[in-house]
Amino acid sequence: MSDSNWTVGKVAKRCGVNVSTLHFYETKGLIRSWRNAGNQRRYKADVLRRVSVIKAAQKMGISLTAIKQAFAALPDQRTPTVKDWEKLSRRWQGELNARIAYLERLRDSLTGCIGCGCLSMKNCPIYNEDDKLNAEGNGPVILERVAKRLNQFRNSNAGHQQ
């Protein structure tokens, strides 16, 4: 009963988000609810994990659009199992590693490049980082619009490795 009778308010409190955020996630297709006789939202308990996973993914810098696409890999009819979630998790771990590696490269070349003045030159490792990542024929691109939108992961093919 309480298993499929969560109200927005309870979910919001439990997950530490606003009610409006849950409404918003629903319009984005990230979570789902059914309505009771009085047109109020009711949730199954698994919404809690969904919201928590959304929050965790956001901390990794993954956009809602990419999260939605990742969720698309979850079973549609049955409630996702632990294995389903772990699969998702492993996928994101790969992205997280790529992201960490990217920041490490940035860190390691930062002082040298800022100091030497090569930053505005064509052969600077920092300056050309995007170009390398975005090079054609070089496998799926991991980071999208790096300089523009705060290192968000690309929506269109999040999860590809190599």
Next chain:
Amino acid sequence: MSDSNWTVGKVAKRCGVNVSTLHFYETKGLIRSWRNAGNQRRYKADVLRRVSVIKAAQKMGISLTAIKQAFAALPDQRTPTVKDWEKLSRRWQGELNARIAYLERLRDSLTGCIGCGCLSMKNCPIYNEDDKLNAEGNGPVILERVAKRLNQFRNSNAGHQQ
């Protein structure tokens, strides 16, 4: 002559940004220009490094506001030297390290937490990461609004260590 006679177009092309971006950066106080007789912007060559450093900092996830504050530490009257830039760089390296460490913690606890269901619980290491970072009396906070604005670094005290 060409040392202080860079036009917006030339700077834009050299730095790989739009002219409108340079206008924008100027309104934000990130770069400066003088005007020629016909009211057109002219730049000193050091604008190239400034723009490049802005771009590098953005790749680290540092906001323009924080970048502006960091630039405030640069000399106002003379053109910044290599040492000036290196100082800035070292400051950001510390933030970059903190950011990398944060993502590593997230990665290492991700699969376990997503799988075990603790994500929505109070004792989950991922779920409570923000709280730990934001705990009072625990030294300066490094990451701000982590879950909200894609891990941007805090504006108000960017650069503080430990």
Next chain:
DNA sequence: GCTTTACCTCAACTTAACTTGAGGTATTAG
């Protein structure tokens, strides 16, 4: 049974970091 919460919808506002466009002036190439 009534009053306080909790919900509902829908539109508009918020911030960051830019971009786009309109209407007009300067510079440059030939």
Next chain:
DNA sequence: CTAATACCTCAAGTTAAGTTGAGGTAAAGC
């Protein structure tokens, strides 16, 4: 000298991820 660029200003638009508020209904507490 003139046509093609390049610039100028200022206002408005864009995206992500929500938040805020108005006007109205449902459910819960006592």
